[in-house]
Amino acid sequence: MIQRQNTTRFTQGSVAGGASAPVTDQSANVRKALSSEFAGDEAGLGRIWEQVLVELRASTPAKSFETWIANLELIAEVGEDVLIAAASELDCTMVENRYGREIHGAWSRLDPRGRKIRLRARDSISEEILSLARPLPAARSAAGEVAAPAARAEDVRDVMKTLDSYLVGDSNKAAYNLIKQIVECGDAPAPFVTIVGPHGVGKSHLLHALNRCLDSRRPMGETVFFSAEEFTSTFVEGIKRNDTSELRATMRKAKVLILDDLQLLIAKPKTLIEFFAHARAIAANGGLVVMSCDKSPALLEVDHRMRDELLGGIVTMIDLPDRDLRREIVRAKAAAIAERDPEFIFPEDWVETVAERLPTSGRALYGVVRNVYVATRFGGRSLSRELVDEAVQGQLGGVPQRAPKIDTVKDVTARHYGISKADLESPCRKRIYAQPRQYAMYLCRKLTRNSYPMIGREFGGRDHTTVLFAYRKIAKLMKSDPALAEELRQLESRVRSDPRNFR
Numbered sequence: 001m002i003q004r005q006n007t008t009r010f011t012q013g014s015v016a017g018g019a020s021a022p023v024t025d026q027s028a029n030v031r032k033a034l035s036s037e038f039a040g041d042e043a044g045l046g047r048i049w050e051q052v053l054v055e056l057r058a059s060t061p062a063k064s065f066e067t068w069i070a071n072l073e074l075i076a077e078v079g080e081d082v083l084i085a086a087a088s089e090l091d092c093t094m095v096e097n098r099y100g101r102e103i104h105g106a107w108s109r110l111d112p113r114g115r116k117i118r119l120r121a122r123d124s125i126s127e128e129i130l131s132l133a134r135p136l137p138a139a140r141s142a143a144g145e146v147a148a149p150a151a152r153a154e155d156v157r158d159v160m161k162t163l164d165s166y167l168v169g170d171s172n173k174a175a176y177n178l179i180k181q182i183v184e185c186g187d188a189p190a191p192f193v194t195i196v197g198p199h200g201v202g203k204s205h206l207l208h209a210l211n212r213c214l215d216s217r218r219p220m221g222e223t224v225f226f227s228a229e230e231f232t233s234t235f236v237e238g239i240k241r242n243d244t245s246e247l248r249a250t251m252r253k254a255k256v257l258i259l260d261d262l263q264l265l266i267a268k269p270k271t272l273i274e275f276f277a278h279a280r281a282i283a284a285n286g287g288l289v290v291m292s293c294d295k296s297p298a299l300l301e302v303d304h305r306m307r308d309e310l311l312g313g314i315v316t317m318i319d320l321p322d323r324d325l326r327r328e329i330v331r332a333k334a335a336a337i338a339e340r341d342p343e344f345i346f347p348e349d350w351v352e353t354v355a356e357r358l359p360t361s362g363r364a365l366y367g368v369v370r371n372v373y374v375a376t377r378f379g380g381r382s383l384s385r386e387l388v389d390e391a392v393q394g395q396l397g398g399v400p401q402r403a404p405k406i407d408t409v410k411d412v413t414a415r416h417y418g419i420s421k422a423d424l425e426s427p428c429r430k431r432i433y434a435q436p437r438q439y440a441m442y443l444c445r446k447l448t449r450n451s452y453p454m455i456g457r458e459f460g461g462r463d464h465t466t467v468l469f470a471y472r473k474i475a476k477l478m479k480s481d482p483a484l485a486e487e488l489r490q491l492e493s494r495v496r497s498d499p500r501n502f503r
Contacts, residue, residue: 045082049074052106059102061212067220068095069103073122076129082107082115083129085122090246092121093237097230163209167332167362169325170486172202172318179206182288183213191283192313193290194262194297198494200361201318203292207260210290214256224254228264232271244274251278255287262293266301276306296418319490320497321362326355329362333369344373350388357392359493364395404447404495406458412495413440425460439488441467442474443495 057065072095075083086092095103096119107117122130163183168176175195182188195203211225226234238244251257257279265272279289293300297310321329334346346369354368371391375381410421417436424437437459444455445467452464452471459467478485 045074045077048110051110055106056102061215064215069099080115081118084117084119085125086119087122088246089121089237090234092119093234166205167328169321171321171325175206175316175318178316179210188288188314190313191288192310194310194315195292195318196296196315197318198294200363202362203318204260207258207292211258221253222255225258228261231275232268235271235274252281254282257282257289259291262291298418320493323355326365327351329365330354333366337373353388354392358395360497368392368395402501403449404501406444406448406450408498408500409444409495410440412498416491438470438474441470443492445471447495
């Protein structure tokens with residue numbers, strides 16, 4: 001990522017000075033400017049920057065490129081750093097958070113001298129240094145076109161998260177179809193949409209895909225995407241300047257607001273209030289707010305009005321993938337690596353091994369395939385089942401899995417159904433509590449090493465016959481109700497993959 005410094009005064013080979021000081025020329029600190037011919041420097045700054053823009057244009061949606069990257073201005077080499085100017089502090093923060101990794105990566109590949117990029121808001125740079133910036137002619141081919149570097153296919157694929165590349169199964173079908181409808185129709189049945197699920201199940205993938213699809217079809221600025229970290233840093237920057245008007249202007253003209261990882265705003269009350277103020281304004285004007293979160297809105301520690309707004313909208317779950325979807329994920333990730341390196345072969349029986357032994361997220365499954373590849377490509381080891389077993393064991397914490405504890409089963413079940421462990425232990429017989437309670441008792445008997453009386457004591461001091469009745473009832477229902485059987489298999493997978501089982 002581009003490294004953002006709190007200080008803004010450049011000196012020879014280093015950065016120093018006060019947080020609000022402008023970037024100024026200190027004696028011979030400005031070593032080269034764009035107006036130079038860079039004698040002896042075959043890859044001049046202007047030519048390198050032109051190639052960076054070519055790469056970024058190939059891997060970034062057109063409107064996003066034009067909005068955030070095309071207007072960046074190459075200023076000069078100051079000390080050992082290359083100074084890039086953004087139009088404002090808001091633009092600076094957004095570019096850093098969203099595209100800093102890509103910009104820095106492209107520059108580092110193309111600059112033979114290994115210089116670093118520093119991004120600054122234009123109004124924080126002194127006129128003396130800004131006066132050095134004069135555009136150089138772009139490096140051109142004999143045909144007069146900008147000479148584009150050979151873009152690496154894997155770089156483009158890694159950046160472009162689309163709906164076409166999203167693997168769909170029972171665990172994520174509802175969320176996928178909802179996002180697809182928003183893409184096709186431009187709206188949803190409610191102004192607030194929350195996609196809920198644990199880490200690594202594809203929530204961010206869907207939101208990035210939604211953003212790219214809408215951004216390519218709507219007028220510039222109508223679709224606004226933030227991660228929770230991006231929104232927080234942008235808001236904090238505005239507070240520091242005592243001016244949040246730029247953020248307000250960006251948010252209030254949006255028709256669709258997308259926020260990834262809502263739960264990260266919960267611990268920041270002022271930031272959360274600011275976000276919901278903008279979200280409510282967008283919704284009131286007929287717009288749409290789409291969010292992802294790792295827990296149900298019913299469990300978020302927010303004021304009742306925010307909770308009611310979220311629960312009154314659409315809340316759709318993405319669960320951990322079932323075994324069939326896990327197979328598809330492992331196959332797809334192995335095929336993606338094999339496309340770049342044909343010597344990498346991941347047989348079908350290894351796919352089955354990973355899918356069977358790891359009832360976990362797609363991200364963790366990808367980690368297994370990657371680790372096997374790294375061990376062969378960089379560790380000098382031969383492809384073998386032993387490598388697969390080691391990679392699976394690594395995802396399980398490096399230690400053998402233990403039988404789950406009753407408390408783990410209760411905790412996972414309660415979170416899955418949006419209630420508390422106290423509800424599972426309470427005497428209340430309302431269906432909303434009684435049904436998850438019976439599921440939890442069934443799983444405790446199946447997965448733990450505890451007797452019926454011991455399980456009963458852990459569920460509010462119930463008699464062992466209550467647990468026996470629950471176990472037999474659920475076992476019988478699963479034989480006649482495929483949907484319930486799959487739901488409990490999903491729940492069992494979440495219990496088995498809980499990190500507490502590997503400590």
